[in-house]
Amino acid sequence: MNISDRLLRVSEMVQKCGTVADIGCDHGYVTIYLLKNGIAERAVSADVNKGPLEACEKNLRLEHVSDRAKVLLSDGFKAFDAKEKIDAAVIAGMGGRLMKRILTEGEAIVKNVSQLVLQPQSEIFLIREWVRENNFHIEREEILKEDGKYYFILDVRRGSEKEEFREVYDSFSKYLIEKKDPLLIEYLRRGLNNNLKYLQGIEESRQGRLLHENALINEALSMME
Ligand SMILES: C[S@@+](CC[C@H](N)C(=O)[O-])C[C@H]1O[C@@H](n2cnc3c(N)ncnc32)[C@H](O)[C@@H]1O
Structure with missing residues:
Protein backbone atom coordinates (compact mmCIF):
# COMPACT_ATOMS: atom_id res chain seq x y z
CA MET A 1 0.00 0.00 0.00
CA ASN A 2 1.44 3.34 -1.10
CA ILE A 3 0.52 6.03 1.37
CA SER A 4 1.26 9.70 0.62
CA ASP A 5 3.37 11.80 2.97
CA ARG A 6 0.24 13.80 3.84
CA LEU A 7 -1.72 10.70 4.88
CA LEU A 8 1.29 9.27 6.70
CA ARG A 9 1.62 12.46 8.77
CA VAL A 10 -2.14 12.49 9.43
CA SER A 11 -2.02 8.85 10.57
CA GLU A 12 1.09 9.35 12.72
CA MET A 13 -0.67 12.14 14.59
CA VAL A 14 -3.28 9.72 15.97
CA GLN A 15 -2.67 8.63 19.57
CA LYS A 16 -2.87 4.94 20.46
CA CYS A 17 -6.58 4.25 20.90
CA GLY A 18 -9.37 1.67 21.04
CA THR A 19 -11.73 2.66 18.24
CA VAL A 20 -10.97 5.25 15.58
CA ALA A 21 -13.46 6.74 13.13
CA ASP A 22 -12.11 7.58 9.68
CA ILE A 23 -14.64 10.02 8.23
CA GLY A 24 -14.47 10.40 4.45
CA CYS A 25 -12.30 7.27 4.42
CA ASP A 26 -12.27 7.00 0.59
CA HIS A 27 -9.67 4.29 -0.22
CA GLY A 28 -9.27 3.42 3.48
CA TYR A 29 -5.51 4.03 3.57
CA VAL A 30 -5.63 5.86 6.91
CA THR A 31 -7.76 3.14 8.51
CA ILE A 32 -5.39 0.46 7.20
CA TYR A 33 -2.27 2.27 8.43
CA LEU A 34 -3.77 2.78 11.90
CA LEU A 35 -4.82 -0.86 12.25
CA LYS A 36 -1.67 -2.41 10.80
CA ASN A 37 0.62 -0.26 12.93
CA GLY A 38 -1.20 -0.97 16.18
CA ILE A 39 -2.26 2.66 16.62
CA ALA A 40 -5.95 1.71 16.73
CA GLU A 41 -7.45 -1.62 17.78
CA ARG A 42 -10.66 -1.18 15.80
CA ALA A 43 -12.01 1.25 13.22
CA VAL A 44 -15.21 2.55 11.72
CA SER A 45 -14.50 3.68 8.15
CA ALA A 46 -17.25 5.99 6.94
CA ASP A 47 -17.95 7.65 3.62
CA VAL A 48 -21.02 9.34 2.17
CA ASN A 49 -20.43 7.77 -1.27
CA LYS A 50 -20.81 4.10 -2.14
CA GLY A 51 -17.90 3.94 -4.64
CA PRO A 52 -15.17 4.97 -2.18
CA LEU A 53 -16.68 2.75 0.50
CA GLU A 54 -16.53 -0.28 -1.79
CA ALA A 55 -12.89 0.50 -2.61
CA CYS A 56 -12.20 0.82 1.11
CA GLU A 57 -13.88 -2.52 1.85
CA LYS A 58 -11.78 -4.21 -0.84
CA ASN A 59 -8.53 -2.67 0.45
CA LEU A 60 -9.33 -3.65 4.04
CA ARG A 61 -9.74 -7.27 2.86
CA LEU A 62 -6.54 -7.19 0.76
CA GLU A 63 -4.60 -5.87 3.78
CA HIS A 64 -6.15 -8.47 6.11
CA VAL A 65 -7.68 -5.99 8.55
CA SER A 66 -11.36 -6.26 7.61
CA ASP A 67 -12.14 -8.22 10.79
CA ARG A 68 -11.25 -5.10 12.84
CA ALA A 69 -12.95 -2.47 10.70
CA LYS A 70 -16.59 -1.71 10.05
CA VAL A 71 -17.49 0.20 6.90
CA LEU A 72 -20.41 2.58 7.13
CA LEU A 73 -22.29 4.56 4.49
CA SER A 74 -22.68 7.79 6.39
CA ASP A 75 -22.87 11.54 5.96
CA GLY A 76 -20.32 12.50 8.60
CA PHE A 77 -21.31 10.82 11.88
CA LYS A 78 -25.04 10.61 11.03
CA ALA A 79 -25.25 6.80 10.66
CA PHE A 80 -23.10 6.14 13.74
CA ASP A 81 -24.63 4.38 16.71
CA ALA A 82 -24.60 7.05 19.43
CA LYS A 83 -23.92 4.31 22.01
CA GLU A 84 -20.74 3.16 20.26
CA LYS A 85 -17.60 4.51 21.98
CA ILE A 86 -15.36 6.32 19.49
CA ASP A 87 -12.01 7.32 21.02
CA ALA A 88 -10.51 9.25 18.13
CA ALA A 89 -11.71 10.56 14.78
CA VAL A 90 -9.76 11.46 11.66
CA ILE A 91 -11.26 13.81 9.09
CA ALA A 92 -8.86 14.60 6.26
CA GLY A 93 -8.91 15.96 2.76
CA MET A 94 -12.16 17.95 2.83
CA GLY A 95 -12.96 21.64 2.89
CA GLY A 96 -13.12 23.37 6.27
CA ARG A 97 -16.77 24.37 5.85
CA LEU A 98 -17.90 20.77 5.23
CA MET A 99 -15.69 19.58 8.09
CA LYS A 100 -17.25 22.13 10.44
CA ARG A 101 -20.73 20.92 9.48
CA ILE A 102 -19.72 17.29 10.11
CA LEU A 103 -18.27 18.19 13.54
CA THR A 104 -21.31 20.27 14.51
CA GLU A 105 -23.92 17.74 13.35
CA GLY A 106 -21.94 14.87 14.89
CA GLU A 107 -21.95 16.45 18.34
CA ALA A 108 -23.37 13.34 20.10
CA ILE A 109 -20.26 11.35 19.07
CA VAL A 110 -17.72 14.17 18.82
CA LYS A 111 -18.22 15.50 22.34
CA ASN A 112 -16.95 12.19 23.77
CA VAL A 113 -13.82 11.61 21.66
CA SER A 114 -10.41 12.21 23.24
CA GLN A 115 -8.73 13.25 20.02
CA LEU A 116 -9.62 14.65 16.61
CA VAL A 117 -7.04 14.68 13.83
CA LEU A 118 -8.23 17.23 11.29
CA GLN A 119 -6.72 18.13 7.94
CA PRO A 120 -8.95 20.75 6.33
CA GLN A 121 -8.09 21.67 2.73
CA SER A 122 -9.52 25.20 2.84
CA GLU A 123 -11.01 27.81 5.21
CA ILE A 124 -8.94 26.40 8.06
CA PHE A 125 -9.85 29.38 10.26
CA LEU A 126 -13.37 27.90 10.54
CA ILE A 127 -11.93 24.78 12.16
CA ARG A 128 -9.62 26.65 14.58
CA GLU A 129 -12.65 28.76 15.53
CA TRP A 130 -14.82 25.62 16.01
CA VAL A 131 -12.11 24.10 18.24
CA ARG A 132 -11.96 27.23 20.44
CA GLU A 133 -15.73 27.32 20.83
CA ASN A 134 -16.44 23.63 21.49
CA ASN A 135 -14.50 22.53 24.55
CA PHE A 136 -11.48 21.32 22.58
CA HIS A 137 -7.99 22.73 22.16
CA ILE A 138 -5.18 22.42 19.62
CA GLU A 139 -2.39 20.36 21.14
CA ARG A 140 -0.09 20.79 18.14
CA GLU A 141 -0.18 21.52 14.46
CA GLU A 142 1.92 20.55 11.49
CA ILE A 143 2.35 22.18 8.13
CA LEU A 144 3.70 20.15 5.24
CA LYS A 145 4.30 20.66 1.57
CA GLU A 146 3.57 17.95 -0.98
CA ASP A 147 3.66 18.40 -4.76
CA GLY A 148 3.90 22.17 -4.28
CA LYS A 149 0.78 22.36 -2.07
CA TYR A 150 0.73 23.25 1.62
CA TYR A 151 -1.33 21.25 4.12
CA PHE A 152 -2.15 21.90 7.78
CA ILE A 153 -2.80 19.01 10.17
CA LEU A 154 -4.38 19.73 13.56
CA ASP A 155 -4.02 17.51 16.62
CA VAL A 156 -7.12 18.44 18.60
CA ARG A 157 -7.77 17.20 22.13
CA ARG A 158 -10.77 17.38 24.43
CA GLY A 159 -10.88 20.08 27.09
CA SER A 160 -10.64 23.78 26.40
CA GLU A 161 -7.79 26.00 27.43
CA LYS A 162 -8.61 29.65 28.02
CA GLU A 163 -7.52 31.05 24.68
C1 LIG B 1 -10.82 14.05 -1.21
S1 LIG B 1 -11.38 12.62 -0.41
C2 LIG B 1 -10.25 12.50 0.95
C3 LIG B 1 -10.02 11.08 1.31
C4 LIG B 1 -9.05 10.85 2.46
N1 LIG B 1 -9.67 11.18 3.74
C5 LIG B 1 -7.81 11.65 2.26
O1 LIG B 1 -7.54 12.58 3.04
O2 LIG B 1 -7.06 11.36 1.29
C6 LIG B 1 -12.88 13.09 0.38
C7 LIG B 1 -13.74 11.89 0.75
O3 LIG B 1 -14.74 12.34 1.66
C8 LIG B 1 -15.98 11.81 1.28
N2 LIG B 1 -17.02 12.71 1.80
C9 LIG B 1 -17.41 13.91 1.31
N3 LIG B 1 -18.38 14.43 2.07
C10 LIG B 1 -18.60 13.56 3.08
C11 LIG B 1 -19.49 13.52 4.18
N4 LIG B 1 -20.39 14.50 4.39
N5 LIG B 1 -19.45 12.46 5.02
C12 LIG B 1 -18.58 11.45 4.80
N6 LIG B 1 -17.72 11.41 3.77
C13 LIG B 1 -17.73 12.45 2.91
C14 LIG B 1 -15.91 11.70 -0.24
O4 LIG B 1 -16.82 10.74 -0.75
C15 LIG B 1 -14.45 11.28 -0.44
O5 LIG B 1 -14.31 9.88 -0.42
Missing part, protein backbone atom coordinates in the same frame (compact mmCIF):
# COMPACT_ATOMS: atom_id res chain seq x y z
CA GLU A 164 -7.68 34.71 23.79
CA PHE A 165 -9.28 35.27 20.40
CA ARG A 166 -6.88 36.69 17.83
CA GLU A 167 -7.83 36.60 14.19
CA VAL A 168 -4.21 36.04 13.22
CA TYR A 169 -4.14 32.83 15.30
CA ASP A 170 -7.37 31.47 13.80
CA SER A 171 -6.04 32.30 10.34
CA PHE A 172 -2.49 30.98 10.56
CA SER A 173 -2.10 28.87 13.75
CA LYS A 174 -0.93 30.11 17.15
CA TYR A 175 1.08 26.88 17.54
CA LEU A 176 3.03 27.30 14.30
CA ILE A 177 3.52 31.05 14.79
CA GLU A 178 4.96 30.52 18.29
CA LYS A 179 7.16 27.74 16.90
CA LYS A 180 8.36 30.16 14.19
CA ASP A 181 7.87 27.29 11.77
CA PRO A 182 10.06 27.87 8.67
CA LEU A 183 7.48 26.29 6.34
CA LEU A 184 4.76 28.58 7.71
CA ILE A 185 7.03 31.56 6.98
CA GLU A 186 7.51 30.28 3.40
CA TYR A 187 3.73 29.73 3.04
CA LEU A 188 2.95 33.25 4.30
CA ARG A 189 5.57 34.97 2.12
CA ARG A 190 4.26 33.14 -0.92
CA GLY A 191 0.66 34.11 -0.02
CA LEU A 192 1.69 37.74 0.38
CA ASN A 193 3.47 37.82 -2.99
CA ASN A 194 0.53 36.18 -4.77
CA ASN A 195 -1.92 38.63 -3.20
CA LEU A 196 0.26 41.60 -4.16
CA LYS A 197 0.41 40.41 -7.78
CA TYR A 198 -3.35 39.77 -7.84
CA LEU A 199 -4.14 43.14 -6.26
CA GLN A 200 -2.60 44.99 -9.21
CA GLY A 201 -5.16 43.49 -11.62
CA ILE A 202 -8.41 44.10 -9.74
CA GLU A 203 -10.57 47.15 -9.08
CA GLU A 204 -10.16 49.07 -5.83
CA SER A 205 -13.66 48.10 -4.63
CA ARG A 206 -12.71 44.39 -4.70
CA GLN A 207 -9.38 44.79 -2.93
CA GLY A 208 -10.69 44.85 0.66
CA ARG A 209 -10.53 41.12 1.47
CA LEU A 210 -7.01 40.75 0.04
CA LEU A 211 -5.73 43.84 1.86
CA HIS A 212 -7.14 42.48 5.13
CA GLU A 213 -5.49 39.10 4.49
CA ASN A 214 -2.18 40.82 3.75
CA ALA A 215 -2.42 42.74 7.03
CA LEU A 216 -2.92 39.42 8.87
CA ILE A 217 0.01 37.82 7.01
CA ASN A 218 2.26 40.76 7.93
CA GLU A 219 1.09 40.52 11.56
CA ALA A 220 1.97 36.79 11.63
CA LEU A 221 5.34 37.38 9.98
CA SER A 222 6.24 40.17 12.39
CA MET A 223 5.42 37.85 15.32
CA MET A 224 8.00 35.39 13.95
CA GLU A 225 10.86 37.85 13.40
